[in-house]
Amino acid sequence: MLLFTPGPTPVPESVRLAMATPTLHHRTPEFEEIFAQTRTMLFRLFATDEVVMLASTGTGAMEAAVRNLCHHTLLSINSGKFGERFGKIAKASGLQSVELKNEWDTPVSVESVIEAVNANSDIDAIAIQISESAGGLRHPVEEIAAAVKQINPKIMIIADGITAVGVERIDVRHIDCLIAGSQKALMLPPGLAILGLSTGAIEKMGEGVGYYLNLASEVKKQRQNTTAYTAVTTLIIGLRAVLEEIEAYENGAGLSKLFCDTARRAKATRFALEAIGLHSYPATPARSMTTIDDVDASAIRTLLKTEFGVNVAGGQDHLKGKIFRINQMGLIEPYEMVWVVNAVELALAKLGRRAFDGTASRVFTQEYFKTVLKEAQS
């Protein structure tokens, strides 16, 4: 069975093997060395002033970010389940909150964020997804961050990059906190979250807020290559292996080549599925996943699983049974995706929607290998 859900994503073999090594004690020079190497590679991936690893899933990092960086009112952007979660975290943390809510296929507009910020001078932090996984959409986070900093550079920008870090280059110049989670684009089992922080964020948090999720105590410790509490040694060893794998991607072409191939694959997948009459759900598709809304979404998903060996994700809440989501995160071979789009075409044939003629795999191949085909022609 091919695992094509946008989290969890498949863990590469080299990473699984790295995590099978005997347990290390976390307060040892051996582990500190591994921690230091991991940190160095994280700085290259995040391009932020500071990075912190947390033993929690992504939501723990979202809560840590809100608690430590918002002291008054949080403006949260809700175009899906994960954006909605930021508002719930603010409430549970005793903070004031304002929400900009849209349908799950609709990204927030820069103008509406500016309007909300101008209307409420208590807003001291904004929380937003880069890629909102509920409907597979991309918010214009970098533009929002730049515009907000022009109004008030003290407003903290918290960007949930759980399905974006490792997928595409993110411009972090105006972002104060960038969050990643292990089981999505980082190809690890769940349980580790990473936060990239700006100098402004570190200044604002001061002594930090809370106990376990106090980011200030973690920053202090992690600068010495250790953690405030027991480090999740196995996952950090796995993370080091993932980052090494990413940096070695395509004979050392590394991150930029991975980003380029991911974008190319996501686009080719969308074109292939549109060519067989399917509709891409989000107005601004994220590169992390391909999301299709369809009356037969449920039936297509079931057929993919039972007949064609492909596991894709469905929708949640009001989109349950109405969409399916195909993962684009991690190290995915184009031949795997050719099979996925071909399987969707087979499912449509089986449902009597469309005679099978191989359009999906042809369009995917023509788009993904565009340059190869052009060279072959000339």
Ligand SMILES: *Cc1c(COP(=O)(O)O)cnc(C)c1O
């Ligand atoms: C999965 C996900 C989360 C939540 O992470 P957990 O690891 O389930 O706590 C948050 N934001 C986005 C965008 C996600 O895709």
